[in-house]
Amino acid sequence: MIRQNTSIARIVIFVLVAVTIFVSTAFGFFSYWQERSIRLKELHAELTIVSGQLSSSLALPVWNFDQQQTEKILESAMQNRQVAGIIVKEPGPGKVVAGRTRDPQWRVIPTGSDIPPHGLLSVQTPITIHDRQIGTVHLYLTPRFMKELLHSYLIRFACGIAVLNTCMVLILFHLLRRAVINPLKAVVGYALKVGAGGAEKAAIGAAGFYGELDNLRRSIEDMTHALLEAQEQLVRKEKLAILGQLAGSVGHELRNPLGVMNNAVYFLKTVQPEADDTVKEYLEIIKKEIDTSLCIITDLLDFARTRKPRIEAVAVRHLVDEALQRCAVPENISLRIALPDTLPALRVDPLQIGQVLYNLITNAIQAMPDGGTIEILALKLPASSTMKISIIDSGDGIPPERVAKLFQPLYTTKARGIGLGLTLCRNLSEANGGTIEVASLVGRGTTFAVTLPAEEPEEP
Numbered sequence: 398m399i400r401q402n403t404s405i406a407r408i409v410i411f412v413l414v415a416v417t418i419f420v421s422t423a424f425g426f427f428s429y430w431q432e433r434s435i436r437l438k439e440l441h442a443e444l445t446i447v448s449g450q451l452s453s454s455l456a457l458p459v460w461n462f463d464q465q466q467t468e469k470i471l472e473s474a475m476q477n478r479q480v481a482g483i484i485v486k487e488p489g490p491g492k493v494v495a496g497r498t499r500d501p502q503w504r505v506i507p508t509g510s511d512i513p514p515h516g517l518l519s520v521q522t523p524i525t526i527h528d529r530q531i532g533t534v535h536l537y538l539t540p541r542f543m544k545e546l547l548h549s550y551l552i553r554f555a556c557g558i559a560v561l562n563t564c565m566v567l568i569l570f571h572l573l574r575r576a577v578i579n580p581l582k583a584v585v586g587y588a589l590k591v592g593a594g595g596a597e598k599a600a601i602g603a604a605g606f607y608g609e610l611d612n613l614r615r616s617i618e619d620m621t622h623a624l625l626e627a628q629e630q631l632v633r634k635e636k637l638a639i640l641g642q643l644a645g646s647v648g649h650e651l652r653n654p655l656g657v658m659n660n661a662v663y664f665l666k667t668v669q670p671e672a673d674d675t676v677k678e679y680l681e682i683i684k685k686e687i688d689t690s691l692c693i694i695t696d697l698l699d700f701a702r703t704r705k706p707r708i709e710a711v712a713v714r715h716l717v718d719e720a721l722q723r724c725a726v727p728e729n730i731s732l733r734i735a736l737p738d739t740l741p742a743l744r745v746d747p748l749q750i751g752q753v754l755y756n757l758i759t760n761a762i763q764a765m766p767d768g769g770t771i772e773i774l775a776l777k778l779p780a781s782s783t784m785k786i787s788i789i790d791s792g793d794g795i796p797p798e799r800v801a802k803l804f805q806p807l808y809t810t811k812a813r814g815i816g817l818g819l820t821l822c823r824n825l826s827e828a829n830g831g832t833i834e835v836a837s838l839v840g841r842g843t844t845f846a847v848t849l850p851a852e853e854p855e856e857p
């Protein structure tokens with residue numbers, strides 16, 4: 398069960414977005430203050446020039462006490478919408494000669510006091526005539542102008558930051574999704590699939606995984622495969638154990654009545670040597686069916702009685718010969734046996750491996766009802782103390798989709814088969830420290846190869 402916890406991705410995104418917004422906003426404020434101080438300096442410079450011009454145009458009227466002319470000059474200077482107010486004073490702490498300011502309705506009104514108008518910047522310039530100071534002019538600049546100027550700058554800047562933030566968040570989200578969220582989603586999907594029993598040997602897929610997440614993916618895949626393998630083996634062992642018990646008891650119970658029936662047939666044949674042909678034919682059919690049933694029961698009992706192998710050194714040729722004797726190879730099948738004399742002895746349980754060879758040769762014979770060839774080869778594998786025995790037939794072969802099922806208990810395609818022969822072959826080969834493999838081509842034939850421990854060749 399996957400619980401819906403707070404998503405790590407969401408937390409990471411939230412933190413990244415918060416950090417980005419904080420950094421860009423702080424940067425924005427810093428630039429705003431810088432821009433403001435630059436603008437203020439520029440304005441101050443402009444104001445100094447305007448104030449200088451005003452003081453020189455006021456020099457003569459102030460010198461001549463020409464109040465009318467002074468007022469006129471102030472009036473025209475106030476036409477400049479940036480100017481908040483002008484005050485003309487006598488030198489020193491002197492009294493106000495003339496002044497203009499703006500009222501809350503933005504109208505120009507004369508002022509007789511030296512209360513400075515509400516200006517943002519002020520510049521004080523002396524009024525001189527023949528190098529003698531005859532007064533001072535105080536010029537105040539309205540904050541409105543400055544506000545408007547900075548306001549538009551602020552809007553542009555805020556828009557820029559918003560766009561930058563959005564882009565950064567989108568890029569971060571995209572990167573995070575590719576590098577973290579998508580891989581994690583794939584892992585969760587895989588875990589759910591495995592949990593539901595649908596993944597089998599599926600893989601998460603390497604696409605989109607980098608660095609540590611790729612290592613994580615690999616270890617999850619490996620771990621899952623190992624777990625599935627172990628689970629499969631456990632289920633197989635359990636199935637085989639149950640099957641073994643069942644096969645053992647059923648086989649044992651059936652062997653006695655079949656033995657009685659066999660005796661009865663034998664008795665009837667002996668006491669009725671003159672019976673007519675139909676009776677004789679039917680007795681023969683009964684005898685054949687009893688033999689087939691006994692074969693099936695032998696398979697069942699062999700399967701049920703898998704005991705611990707008793708390992709000893711035994712020649713391959715001996716095991717092959719015995720198996721062939723038991724099989725009774727039909728005449729339409731030709732045998733090719735290649736067992737070099739130089740082969741070392743096998744180190745196996747002769748009865749168990751003899752059983753394996755018998756089952757494989759029987760299957761090969763049954764795969765070629767119309768005749769063919771059986772090749773039995775053995776070779777010592779280089780650089781290991783193992784030997785490979787191959788039983789190759791020229792039968793119809795096995796389609797690839799059926800190959801995987803061959804070693805499953807009870808898998809058979811034969812009307813009279815019980816499908817335990819190959820399962821037994823694999824169990825016995827593995828119990829003797831070996832393996833069994835199959836390769837088949839439809840229309841060409843099948844090869845079963847058993848690899849088993851062999852004696853080390855003697856040092857020359």
Ligand SMILES: Nc1ncnc2c1ncn2[C@@H]1O[C@H](COP(=O)(O)OP(=O)(O)O)[C@@H](O)[C@H]1O
Binds near residue numbers: 761803810815817843
């Ligand atoms: N040499 C072979 N060629 C073709 N098919 C084979 C061969 N050996 C085994 N098989 C297939 O594998 C199945 C299982 O074999 P086995 O376990 O021996 O059980 P059974 O012989 O009772 O059917 C057979 O029914 C057959 O379809």
Ligand SMILES: [Mg+2]
Binds near residue numbers: 756759760818819
């Ligand atoms: Mg068989």
